[in-house]
Amino acid sequence: MSGLAVDGVTVRYGDKVAVDQATFTLEPGHVLALLGASGSGKSSLLRAIVGFEPIASGRVCWDGQDLSTVKVHKRRFGLVFQDGQLFPTMTVAKNIAYGLGALDRLTRRRRVQELLELVGLPGYGDRKPDQLSGGEAQRVALARALAPNPRAIFLDEPLSALDTGLRRRLADDLSRILRETGTTAVYVSHDQEEAFAVADSVAVMADGRILQREVPDELWNRPTNKQVAAFLGFRTFITQATAAALGWDGRLEAGYVLGIGPRSLDLDERGVEVPVLGQSMTVDHYVIEVRLPDGQQATVAAPKKADADHVRVTLTSGAVTPA
Numbered sequence: 216m217s218g219l220a221v222d223g224v225t226v227r228y229g230d231k232v233a234v235d236q237a238t239f240t241l242e243p244g245h246v247l248a249l250l251g252a253s254g255s256g257k258s259s260l261l262r263a264i265v266g267f268e269p270i271a272s273g274r275v276c277w278d279g280q281d282l283s284t285v286k287v288h289k290r291r292f293g294l295v296f297q298d299g300q301l302f303p304t305m306t307v308a309k310n311i312a313y314g315l316g317a318l319d320r321l322t323r324r325r326r327v328q329e330l331l332e333l334v335g336l337p338g339y340g341d342r343k344p345d346q347l348s349g350g351e352a353q354r355v356a357l358a359r360a361l362a363p364n365p366r367a368i369f370l371d372e373p374l375s376a377l378d379t380g381l382r383r384r385l386a387d388d389l390s391r392i393l394r395e396t397g398t399t400a401v402y403v404s405h406d407q408e409e410a411f412a413v414a415d416s417v418a419v420m421a422d423g424r425i426l427q428r429e430v431p432d433e434l435w436n437r438p439t440n441k442q443v444a445a446f447l448g449f450r451t452f453i454t455q456a457t458a459a460a461l462g463w464d465g466r467l468e469a470g471y472v473l474g475i476g477p478r479s480l481d482l483d484e485r486g487v488e489v490p491v492l493g494q495s496m497t498v499d500h501y502v503i504e505v506r507l508p509d510g511q512q513a514t515v516a517a518p519k520k521a522d523a524d525h526v527r528v529t530l531t532s533g534a535v536t537p538a
């Protein structure tokens with residue numbers, strides 16, 4: 216098989232199993248996000264693939280070749296970390312050119328210009344890393360990782376040190392850059408929106424195991440179990456009868472429940488009346504906590520505060536998952 220094959224990889228720190236028999240393949244040109252809560256083993260798996268962490272069992276192959284005897288710097292993998300780890304005394308241009316030693320000066324300079332344009336920083340070549348914002352530094356780190364045309368790049372929470380608004384914008388830019396360059400990438404994140412924005416497919420990890428690997432839509436609509444659903448924000452699970460009572464027009468197969476997430480219920484004047492239990496405010500909307508007909512609680516995202524002790528809602532979507 217061409218591209219990356221991770222086969223039964225286990226990583227241990229003493230008695231602690233950090234990664235438990237992770238298996239997946241990644242075709243050239245595809246972007247996979249490893250998504251999971253803190254401590255789920257994402258970084259350990261990424262570090263094992265690139266060769267920083269010894270593998271207790273299993274193997275990592277590229278184009279069918281076992282990489283166990285291939286040294287880290289010979290794997291032709293590019294790396295981007297949370298804090299870009301640029302060389303502080305070198306200019307941006309020198310940072311980007313770092314892995315281009317084999318090229319002549321003119322070609323090297325052209326390649327640096329090309330990458331600065333790709334990451335939206337033309338004219339930044341002479342700056343030093345301490346003259347860059349956090350977002351710019353991460354763009355330079357990406358440019359540096361892409362410069363030597365690696366066969367894949369590995370990004371470990373590359374945006375998590377940035378503030379939320381910037382993170383969203385940069386996630387979209389990153390996605391565009393990876394696609395434009397046809398780069399094969401593994402992207403570690405604990406933020407589902409970021410993972411969904413960047414990746415062609417998402418592998419959800421918990422306790423060192425990959426619970427499900429899917430394209431974002433399918434993962435969102437049909438999480439493989441309640442644990443994955445809950446991680447995606449579907450925390451209340453209801454039966455067909457309750458779903459129908461809330462105006463849902465779908466049908467659940469026997470043995471399945473519907474996970475209700477933060478955007479599953481819509482305010483709707485013609486909807487079902489439910490009691491309001493409380494409400495809070497986020498940056499751009501209110502979160503109204505309600506009691507469902509079956510007694511469970513759920514939340515509704517609303518543009519304004521509820522001014523009565525009940526609201527009318529309709530259930531418009533949810534995640535279908537085994538009961």
Ligand SMILES: Nc1ncnc2c1ncn2[C@@H]1O[C@H](COP(=O)(O)OP(=O)(O)OP(=O)(O)O)[C@@H](O)[C@H]1O
Pocket residue numbers: 228231232233251252253254255256257258259260405
């Ligand atoms: N060097 C180490 N020695 C011992 N245990 C470790 C070491 N590195 C990680 N662990 C443990 O292995 C488990 C997986 O850690 P890992 O950093 O891979 O998770 P993660 O999903 O990347 O978390 P985060 O998002 O917080 O970085 C955790 O329980 C962690 O405490």
